[in-house]
Every structure is written in C-alpha cells, then in structure tokens.
Amino acid sequence: MLNNPVWASLTGPQACFAEAAGDAARYLPEIAPFCALRDPGDPAGWRDLATLTDFALLTGPSITPLAGWETESVMHGRQMIGQSMTGVEDPEAVLLTEHDVPEMLELVARSQPGPFRKRTIDLGRYLGIRDGAGRLIAMAGERLRMPGWTEVSAVCTDPEFRGQGLGARLTMAVAAGILARGELPFLHVVSDNESAIRLYERLGFEHSNEVVFAAFRVAR
Known part of the structure; x- marks a missing residue:
C-alpha cells in the first residue's frame, strides 16, 4: 500500500471522495489534485485515466507515462x-x-x-x-x-x-x-x-x- 498510497486510499477508506474509471481514480477536484493508477505500467490504466481528466498529478516510487501522455513536471521526494x-x-x-x-x-x-x-x-x-x-x-x-x-x-x-x-x-x-x-x-x-x-x-x-x-x- 505504501508504494501506491493514493490508489489504496481512493479504493479504500476514501472511496467516497473518488471518481473512478476502470484501473484509474482521482479525488474530486475540490478535495485534492491527486490521481492514481492501479498499475502505472499498464496502458489500460492510462487510457482509463484519460476518461477522467487530461491533467494528472501522480505519486509513487517511479512513474513513466505511457502512450498518449507527456510529462509536465517531476519533483523528487521522500516517504517517511x-x-x-x-x-x-x-x-x-x-x-x-x-x-x-x-x-x-x-x-x-x-x-x-x-x-x-x-x-x-x-x-x-x-x-x-x-x-x-x-x-x-x-x-x-x-x-x-x-x-x-x-x-x-x-x-x-x-x-x-x-x-x-x-x-x-x-x-x-x-x-x-x-x-x-x-x-x-x-x-x-x-x-x-x-x-x-x-x-x-x-x-x-x-x-x-x-x-x-x-x-x-x-x-x-
């Protein structure tokens, strides 16, 4: 879960704050800007994400966009x-x-x-x-x-x-x-x-x- 905390939250205790489509989910825009994918390496999730939004803020150990998406910014951080x-x-x-x-x-x-x-x-x-x-x-x-x-x-x-x-x-x-x-x-x-x-x-x-x-x- 700690490797994909936004997904674990949106599909768990905070599902009431989520918009979801297949293998992608995001918080309601007035709640938070974060989106999540069940598996960032699966093209199906990125296609599902595109049905929810054309801009996504994701977090995880490593994320590389798949076909149809381009990177706007990357900031490195630590989870503690x-x-x-x-x-x-x-x-x-x-x-x-x-x-x-x-x-x-x-x-x-x-x-x-x-x-x-x-x-x-x-x-x-x-x-x-x-x-x-x-x-x-x-x-x-x-x-x-x-x-x-x-x-x-x-x-x-x-x-x-x-x-x-x-x-x-x-x-x-x-x-x-x-x-x-x-x-x-x-x-x-x-x-x-x-x-x-x-x-x-x-x-x-x-x-x-x-x-x-x-x-x-x-x-x-």
Whole structure:
C-alpha cells in the first residue's frame, strides 16, 4: 500500500471522495489534485485515466507515462513512516472546521506547504494554533488514508512565526490522533527540504521510500 498510497486510499477508506474509471481514480477536484493508477505500467490504466481528466498529478516510487501522455513536471521526494513513534497532544491546538477554511487557505498561500483545496479538510482531522489576536498561524492535518495508515499533511507555519516549533508540535498532535485510532502515521516531504527531513527524523519518523510527485498531461 505504501508504494501506491493514493490508489489504496481512493479504493479504500476514501472511496467516497473518488471518481473512478476502470484501473484509474482521482479525488474530486475540490478535495485534492491527486490521481492514481492501479498499475502505472499498464496502458489500460492510462487510457482509463484519460476518461477522467487530461491533467494528472501522480505519486509513487517511479512513474513513466505511457502512450498518449507527456510529462509536465517531476519533483523528487521522500516517504517517511512513524512506525515506532509516540505522538503528543498539544493543549493549544484547536480543531479546525469548515468555518476555518478561508483562513486555512490564506495560511497555505503564505506558507506554501503543498496542495490544499477548499474541501481538503473533509479528508481528516486538522489542528491549528492561533496567536494572541486569534489569527491562525500554524496548522497540520490528515490527508491520504488507507487501511492501517494515515498521512500527516499540510504542516505549515506563517513565515512570521517560524522557528518556534509550532509545526513540530502540530505534527506530533496529529500523529497522536492517528495512533489513538490504532493506525500509523506517514508523510511525504520534498527531497531537498533537508531541514524538514531532519525535523521529522527527530520526531521519530523513519525513511520508507523514495518517491516522485509527477504531473502529466494528455499529449496533443
């Protein structure tokens, strides 16, 4: 499952957020931009994917487009798992709801943690920390979910408040909720983000797989 987490999520616990066709699936556009193939090496899956969308963001250890698709961009990353870690709840973390989405989208725009859309919050539990004026300054939450595993995602802090450990605290708080359900946390990080990798290692995450985040478009 960890080798193809989006497919495992879209055909498992998060099937209610999926559009599917044969051996391809994607999240509803307002939820997340990710697509998945049962087997990226099978031409049938790529043909099925073309019936769902002409643009696809895929992730996995290695993905090479087959006939009819061309590569737009590739970003290298790491998958890390919290198989032996212990989460810690944070008394200052507040549960974020759909009413907080406008603020969450503004924070994402300022901090650029990766894809986050207006209904991404539907995928799981999101926690935030506010400053003395009540402004949302940091958040983290759950995104991909497959049997036994939930992804920690959207870990971000307003640039004005970085260096205070807020992201680490929220990562551990989100992980605590995942572990309390009897599941294990995992996450993805861009390979050249060395400071984030060191932080996640200190929190107890271990290297699992090298992955790519690759965007493809139907060839003209």
